[in-house]
Amino acid sequence: MKAFSELIDRLVLTPARNGKLALLTDYFAQTPDPDRGYALAALTEGLDIPAVKPALLRALALERIDEVLFAYSYDYVGDLAETISLIWPDTGRTEEDGSLSLSAFVETLSATSKLDAPKVFASLLDQLDPSERYAAIKLVTGGLRIGVSARLTRQALANLGGKDIIELEELWHGLEMPYRDLFAWLENKADKPQNNALALFRPVMLANAVQTGDLDGLDPDDYRLEWKWDGIRVQVSSEGGVRKLYSRSGDDISGAFLDLLDAVDFEAVIDGELLVGRPGEYVGTFNELQQRLNRKTVSQKLQKQYPAFVRCYDLLMLDGTDTRSLPLTERRKRLETLIQTLDTERFDLSPQLDFDDWAQVDDMRKQPEHPVIEGVMLKHKDSPYIPGRKKGPWFKWKRDPHTIDAVLMYAQRGHGKRSSYYSDYTFGVWQDSEGRRELVPVGKAYFGFSDAELKLIDKYVRENTVDRFGPVRAVTATTEKGLVFEVAFEGIARSKRHKSGVAMRFPRISRLRWDKPANEADTLETLESMIETAPVD
Amino acid sequence: MQPSDLLKPMPEGLYCPPGDFFIDPAVPVHSALITHGHSDHARSGHHSVLATAETLDIMALRYGDGFAARRQAAKLGSPIDINGVKVTFLPAGHVLGSAQIVVEKNGMRIVASGDYKRMADATCLPFEPVRCDVFITEATFGLPVFRHPDDHEEIRRLMHSLRQFPDRTHLVGAYALGKAQRVISLLRQNGYDRTIYIHGALEKLSSYYQAHGIALGTLFPATLETGNKDDFAGEIIVCPPSAFSDRWARRFSEPMACFASGWMQIRQRAKQRGVELPLILSDHSDWDALTQTILETEASEVWVTHGREEALVRWCELNQIAAQPLHLVGFEEEAE
Ligand SMILES: [Zn+2]
Ligand SMILES: [Zn+2]
Numbered sequence: 001m002k003a004f005s006e007l008i009d010r011l012v013l014t015p016a017r018n019g020k021l022a023l024l025t026d027y028f029a030q031t032p033d034p035d036r037g038y039a040l041a042a043l044t045e046g047l048d049i050p051a052v053k054p055a056l057l058r059a060l061a062l063e064r065i066d067e068v069l070f071a072y073s074y075d076y077v078g079d080l081a082e083t084i085s086l087i088w089p090d091t092g093r094t095e096e097d098g099s100l101s102l103s104a105f106v107e108t109l110s111a112t113s114k115l116d117a118p119k120v121f122a123s124l125l126d127q128l129d130p131s132e133r134y135a136a137i138k139l140v141t142g143g144l145r146i147g148v149s150a151r152l153t154r155q156a157l158a159n160l161g162g163k164d165i166i167e168l169e170e171l172w173h174g175l176e177m178p179y180r181d182l183f184a185w186l187e188n189k190a191d192k193p194q195n196n197a198l199a200l201f202r203p204v205m206l207a208n209a210v211q212t213g214d215l216d217g218l219d220p221d222d223y224r225l226e227w228k229w230d231g232i233r234v235q236v237s238s239e240g241g242v243r244k245l246y247s248r249s250g251d252d253i254s255g256a257f258l259d260l261l262d263a264v265d266f267e268a269v270i271d272g273e274l275l276v277g278r279p280g281e282y283v284g285t286f287n288e289l290q291q292r293l294n295r296k297t298v299s300q301k302l303q304k305q306y307p308a309f310v311r312c313y314d315l316l317m318l319d320g321t322d323t324r325s326l327p328l329t330e331r332r333k334r335l336e337t338l339i340q341t342l343d344t345e346r347f348d349l350s351p352q353l354d355f356d357d358w359a360q361v362d363d364m365r366k367q368p369e370h371p372v373i374e375g376v377m378l379k380h381k382d383s384p385y386i387p388g389r390k391k392g393p394w395f396k397w398k399r400d401p402h403t404i405d406a407v408l409m410y411a412q413r414g415h416g417k418r419s420s421y422y423s424d425y426t427f428g429v430w431q432d433s434e435g436r437r438e439l440v441p442v443g444k445a446y447f448g449f450s451d452a453e454l455k456l457i458d459k460y461v462r463e464n465t466v467d468r469f470g471p472v473r474a475v476t477a478t479t480e481k482g483l484v485f486e487v488a489f490e491g492i493a494r495s496k497r498h499k500s501g502v503a504m505r506f507p508r509i510s511r512l513r514w515d516k517p518a519n520e521a522d523t524l525e526t527l528e529s530m531i532e533t534a535p536v537d
Numbered sequence: 538m539q540p541s542d543l544l545k546p547m548p549e550g551l552y553c554p555p556g557d558f559f560i561d562p563a564v565p566v567h568s569a570l571i572t573h574g575h576s577d578h579a580r581s582g583h584h585s586v587l588a589t590a591e592t593l594d595i596m597a598l599r600y601g602d603g604f605a606a607r608r609q610a611a612k613l614g615s616p617i618d619i620n621g622v623k624v625t626f627l628p629a630g631h632v633l634g635s636a637q638i639v640v641e642k643n644g645m646r647i648v649a650s651g652d653y654k655r656m657a658d659a660t661c662l663p664f665e666p667v668r669c670d671v672f673i674t675e676a677t678f679g680l681p682v683f684r685h686p687d688d689h690e691e692i693r694r695l696m697h698s699l700r701q702f703p704d705r706t707h708l709v710g711a712y713a714l715g716k717a718q719r720v721i722s723l724l725r726q727n728g729y730d731r732t733i734y735i736h737g738a739l740e741k742l743s744s745y746y747q748a749h750g751i752a753l754g755t756l757f758p759a760t761l762e763t764g765n766k767d768d769f770a771g772e773i774i775v776c777p778p779s780a781f782s783d784r785w786a787r788r789f790s791e792p793m794a795c796f797a798s799g800w801m802q803i804r805q806r807a808k809q810r811g812v813e814l815p816l817i818l819s820d821h822s823d824w825d826a827l828t829q830t831i832l833e834t835e836a837s838e839v840w841v842t843h844g845r846e847e848a849l850v851r852w853c854e855l856n857q858i859a860a861q862p863l864h865l866v867g868f869e870e871e872a873e
Binding site (some may be wrong): 007009013014016022023065066068069070072073076077078081082083086087129130131194201405406466467516 | 562662680682683684688694701702738753802804805807810812814815845847848851852855
């Protein structure tokens, strides 16, 4: 447990992505099986052990230490898990014993009933040192909250084995704790694990935003044009009777869309946009779609009120054959054929649009034919399906230049009826300098969201606080983790008063992008490029 | 005789009326007994100072030779008579030269322990517990959450980090008197034999320690004049903690802030200071050492000063030992 607790402690204090990667890679290299496998699970999917509630932990501590001394200590430390980890008496643990291993800890707890969990957990704490106890408490109270995403962890594994992260992401959902076969492969001691699991996630191909001059010299005839629909990008994966719906970052969101999955009766992997409504009749707004997101399950009523469907963009597998290396036009042909056999209430095709030149595309993206379109997509006709965001084959060009995606950095408590909520938000965009990515605050907003959304943001702020200054909380905002806001504004100008050098007029939160990875928020460069296109009067 | 007839808190510090002297006074006085060289205990400007020879030397290094008009070296374990009060200096295990001061008269014995620790430390003599009527204890880490881990283990964490980040300069913040030399000594004891670079503020004291036979190995000033910034990649530089935020720190290759302090036990403290590698190394007693020492002295009364008095007073109450906080001015939280 020592190596794991040291890893956790150091990750929290290491700000740089490369530093985190070095710590993770080193841990996986130095730690034997099955400990490292359990650590990997803890950092990604979570461990399947009984939860122990904070109130119960406190009660366990108070059985062992004077209440007044506990109160002085908690008051000073300010964090319950940390207080308990430090104050817990060292009983019957000698240096020679060596510490309890992470696997012994996990295996003991997972074999324990919910009822016995507190007692067993207390006896495990007796066998650990303070820093290990802290890690143990974090594991049973759920959520390590150390600013490390599952993706970063997989990157560390890729570095360990000198593999491409895409290869790891493809394997990922088919693997099982404690991942012995994965580590053996990474260390060149065994072949790549056979992925027997079906309906896996395939890493997604992404587009770059059109910047000034990007389209100059490109032949319009080489590109295919589609609307960019304002839902969430998903992947429907169906093989051998296993059906899954994944978000574009590979999270399994099947549970919330069983109505959609019920209609899946094909052997294929489809890339598309998840929307609510009825194809050909009605497409719901993003707000309507949001009623169905971030839920583990969805009631019949919600399923009826907001039926989900997929507007299909691309085809990655068909009847056991990988189609990703085929040119777009070939994949499209197969997709068009496949679509004709699908449930028309749940699947339709994203139409390809006619255009003559880039000026016409520019007009189209500014005035789309439907309110639930946020711009256009341009895809090279010969492009294979390449995971990641390579520049050139695919572009996106958004309708409204006056919105940006920014990351929540600080939240402040509001006034009046909002005084118990964190309702005033400072957001930032990325700045890249000397190989480092940093968020630069670019504005503040305190309206544009509903009361229900306010509650969700408030909860997020409280659960992801990294620092406090009076009424202000700093929240986790790293390339790995952060809450993305779509911010709309009336104009933007240069400003000497702001650290970022730009000032927005009337910024407001136009949308919460729970689905968007923080690293994909906009950059300061993008903001600066909007200055000319959006004059401030 | 009441204990307070022998020692009592005054605005200037702890005062002995029959002996007419102060212990660690906060302002210049006629006659001062000094437990050790840290600046909140040892101040310049007293008329006469009685302290161990090492503490007198350290005061001269810090304040110049004129720090007091008269000075007298106390030999450890040899009683001295001051106006009919018997005074004995005994090692406190805190830093080089640190001492507890035993004050006795008419069968009443009070021990002013100054700052002390119980963990073994190659850079100073170990603490000797003394049975007494009143034990005056510090409480810098006087909360049950302070549990100092093994110091060799902490140093090995630093050495492990050097292997993990071979291109980064490890800047180790450590208090100039005592902690810095202990960090270096621990590194040597654990087989680290490369040159260790030190900030200018540590040079005099480190040389003094070396002159006293404490093995610190090869030390070199951490200046850039001799080369370029990459020269320090993967090296250890020991500096006062305040130097992290100075321009001085920016000249090194991807500096990693490491901080050797008992406060590093609290994660929020490390975070606030931007410390990437906290090393829990303290020259004070942790909670277990404080309470164990109180029991060993068999004192019937405990005076608690210098830190978080309330928790230790509560613990004494629970253990049927009379205790009171001793409110002395002049001791800041000894952060480093
Ligand atoms: Zn001291
Ligand atoms: Zn002190």
